[in-house]
Amino acid sequence: MDFIRLQNPHSFTKTIELLRHVLLETGRVDAYILLDRALFKVEQDEKDYRRELEQALCEGTTLDVRSAFHHFGDYSESRDHRNAVNGIDSAMSSIKEDASNILPLQESIDFVKTMKGERRDIGYLRLHTPYTFELTLEMLDFTLTKLRRHRGKELLRKAIEKSEQDAGFQSKFKDVLEKGTTLDIRDVFSEWGTYFAAGGLNHRNAVDAIDSSLHLLRCNAVGIQTLRESLEL
Known part of the structure; x- marks a missing residue:
């Protein structure tokens, strides 16, 4: 099984929704913010970048994903940027594996939480805002x-x-x-x-x-x- 050969059957909008879910559930705040920055760039009516990002997430390989986020940092030089990009790439792998009936998405999320030593119930949906x-x-x-x-x-x-x-x-x-x-x-x-x-x-x-x-x-x-x-x- 090679991630590069797995397909993403979802639309761009659905892919973004799934990415947000996976990144939030697995606590990848760095990757979530990077994705948010990319969507902000799309929001600025940059049609060429929307096509680039959509192609990378919906049809692209790991290298395409790295390339699509190069506007926000150097993958080779910045560890923080590299970790954030890898978080998105890993989430995309989970989404594609779920779509290909290799591993259900929730099982992928639970595995990441287990590896990080987190409780299974610390997901985003259960976090509360304690402020006034x-x-x-x-x-x-x-x-x-x-x-x-x-x-x-x-x-x-x-x-x-x-x-x-x-x-x-x-x-x-x-x-x-x-x-x-x-x-x-x-x-x-x-x-x-x-x-x-x-x-x-x-x-x-x-x-x-x-x-x-x-x-x-x-x-x-x-x-x-x-x-x-x-x-x-």
Whole structure:
């Protein structure tokens, strides 16, 4: 069995969704942030780069994956960059093995957790935000600003404005930021767009930016990785 020969039958959008899931579940914050940076580059209407990234993830080899992320670091020279790229490459291998009925995706995730000595229940969906609602909003705004995720920052602003006017929405918003899952986050922002709608890339990227930033806050809270370390990657 050679990873290079395995095929990825998923669409680009589905591949990104699966990648996010695997990277979050296995605690690969460095790789998750690198993927987020690549999607931000796509978001800047760089059609050529979207084609490059899509080809690498949907049809490419390990070398293609390394090449697609060379805009963000030197694979040979930077250990941090190399580890992040390898995290994405490894996640892609798990996705392809699952699609080829070689090894179920959840078993791959559980194996990585076992090798890292983590509890099986430390996955992203079970992490909570321990901060107050106001502090969470402040930290989210700071993180989105540092990551230059302007669409995410604007979408967060709209939700904050609505929460100030609608007590019911504020209660739901607080609950999602405290203990909501990725699906809950997509739902709470659905008033401003449909996540999987055709032509809805901008809304999807904005929601994903908030989702990933909230994950960084949760990782910071439980000591997986400090927010400063995450933002410096």
